[in-house]
Amino acid sequence: MSQLFDVVVIGAGLVGLSTAHSLLQARPGLAVAVLEKEAGVARHQSGHNSGVLHSGLYYRPGSAKATYAARGLAAVAEFADAHAVAHATTGKLVVATDAGQLQRLDALAERGVANGVPLRRLDAAQARDVEPEIPAVAALWVERTGLCDFPALADALALEVLRAGGQVLTRHPVTGLREVPGGMDVLTDGMAVRTRVLVNCAGLFSDRVALMQPDVTEVPVRIVPFRGEYAELVAEQAERVRGLVYPVPDPALPFLGVHLTRGLDATVRVGPNAVPALAREGYRWGRVSARDTVASLRWPGVWRLARGMAGTGLGEISRSLSRRRFAAEVGRMLPGVRAEHLRPGGAGVRAQAVDRTGALVEDFLVLRRGPAVHVLNAPSPGATACLPIGADVSARALAVLDAR
């Protein structure tokens, strides 16, 4: 390929595709290519998640997560309507199942209000009107929440990129980066693709891709993969759940907790839990990568994180290894669920950035290094927020392009 691109984006997940789409919207005629190692788009986080359009309830007021989730929810719904992508506004119920959770439920409500999320506090009877089978002592009803077929959204974005003259090159794993005068050579599939600006949206491999850049000797985070496993409820149990039911989140964890989701196809999935994955694309315990595990263990933050989360982590691991214990956890929200009511429901692996001190990076993280823009943390609600994140990253890439 002898063409010189203005911008090459690595990764055809929702963030990479949205960035490419946004670049071509902002500057029609720009030479843009997306390089993806898999045979299709959205093969990792963007295609293995809960499929929920989040309202912005949980996140620190003023954070990119809070603003982009709210903006993204509306933008995705509009884009989905225009491109025949299945989506729905369902609302969701966040339930306190014992009095000890009420304080946290109220704190969550305050956060939601601070983020401008319309919500209603429900007492036990009102909560039972919404979800009769859930033993809530109180709940929050969050109307502005929905579902989206995220793989179809990724397909539609890819099609828009192609229509606008961009390229989406699957089966193009990026294996190295070389700086050349005026830009970079991106090494893939035995050839070099030359670009003025590089955008790294490689998700689970984003830190590794950033470190391929010759003059980048350090980035402030490493990606630590956390698997989220799902189970599907058998039909007679699924009938007991009307919509989306979430627990009050545990402040010790950055994840939302095992929830019940009646999807667009009407199946009810429970999950995801959060267990350390032994490979970046470790969708099950048997998938172990020595390289990924050693890379994690060489990062000081991982040891600190492991010490800090030992108790919670072991509980999550034991529920992952025992369907009976997983069912017991689900039973706190849906009493009577037993192991035989659960079928395997797939898994996703979260790309969670961890800093040197062992802190899980809370907000989206985008860094510029020379001619490159690196997206180093785009976990949930990254699918909901993909359009505003893409607009943000695209603006940064254009600023780099214009400055060259």
Ligand SMILES: Cc1cc2nc3c(=O)[nH]c(=O)nc-3n(C[C@H](O)[C@H](O)[C@H](O)COP(=O)(O)OP(=O)(O)OC[C@H]3O[C@@H](n4cnc5c(N)ncnc54)[C@H](O)[C@@H]3O)c2cc1C
């Ligand atoms: C279990 C789980 C549940 C979630 N639930 C929700 C939810 O309900 N709602 C929500 O809004 N968000 C949710 N999320 C978060 C959401 O899925 C992510 O924020 C979003 O998909 C991130 O998109 P991405 O493009 O950054 O990453 P990805 O989709 O992972 O895309 C990265 C791409 O880069 C490619 N790549 C990597 N390395 C290379 C390389 N060297 N060369 C070429 N290509 C490369 C990969 O193959 C991949 O296609 C969830 C995530 C998980 C894991």
